[in-house]
Every structure is written in C-alpha cells, then in structure tokens.
Amino acid sequence: MSKEKFTPITYVFTGIILVVFLLSLLYSARRNFREGVFVDDRFFYLTEGTLLEYDEQNQIRLKGTNSGTDFTITSDGAVQSASLKSDGDHVTITYDNGTVFEGDWNGKSVSEDSDEEHSLN
Numbered sequence: 001m002s003k004e005k006f007t008p009i010t011y012v013f014t015g016i017i018l019v020v021f022l023l024s025l026l027y028s029a030r031r032n033f034r035e036g037v038f039v040d041d042r043f044f045y046l047t048e049g050t051l052l053e054y055d056e057q058n059q060i061r062l063k064g065t066n067s068g069t070d071f072t073i074t075s076d077g078a079v080q081s082a083s084l085k086s087d088g089d090h091v092t093i094t095y096d097n098g099t100v101f102e103g104d105w106n107g108k109s110v111s112e113d114s115d116e117e118h119s120l121n
Contacts, residue, residue, distance in 0.1 A: 035046040037060075044052035044060055052060040057077050063070045068085035082095045091110050093101040103110035 036044050036052055038044075039054075039060070042054045042058065044054050044058070047053045050062045052062070057074065059074045061072045061074075065083075068083055070081070070083050072079060072081045080095065082093050085092045085094075086105070089105045091103055091105050095101075101110075101112070103112040
C-alpha cells in the first residue's frame, strides 16, 4: 500500500471547513452563552451594563440606588417604571402607579404570602 499524498486543493478544502467550523462555533457561543434573564418566555440579553434587551420594543433598563434598584420596562412600546428593594430573601417591588408586590425570593421566583409564585427569570 502506498501513502496518499495531499494535494494543494485538499489543503484549501480543509482550511475552508476549519474556518466555517470556527465561525459557527464563535457565533453559537456568543448567542448561547450571553448573560441575561428570562421574563415569561422571552430572554433579555445584557447588551450594556444596565440594559437588558429582547428587541428594540422590549427592554429593561436598570439603575442602582442607595435603597435598591430602579428599573424601567419597555414592553411592546409601553413604558412602566418600578423600584425593587430587598431585605435578605424578602423582595418589595413598588410600581410608579402605587402598586406594591412583596414576596420571598427562592432563587428562581418570588413567592407571595398567598403561596402564588411569580417567575422573574
């Protein structure tokens, strides 16, 4: 049996395959390993230090304060603001319209005193 010799065209095709593989790997790593949070069935990517974005019409902007975190949610163009404060695992969210939501954070969701859970991820 004689050894097969590689031709220049074989090296070119091998190089093309490797480049396509590396580009695919980089693209999928950027898409699948990005930081962010789930809100219902949508994943909001961390695009800046204080901006989470699903698309241009659906965003969450965060602003840290001395007493907690203020955030603005844009959902399909409608804007709503709220303030989040936590005391250990106890979370209080106060919306600008006066609505207050309180519960205990278990690492994945917030449970109200009525044992109803609201997922935040």
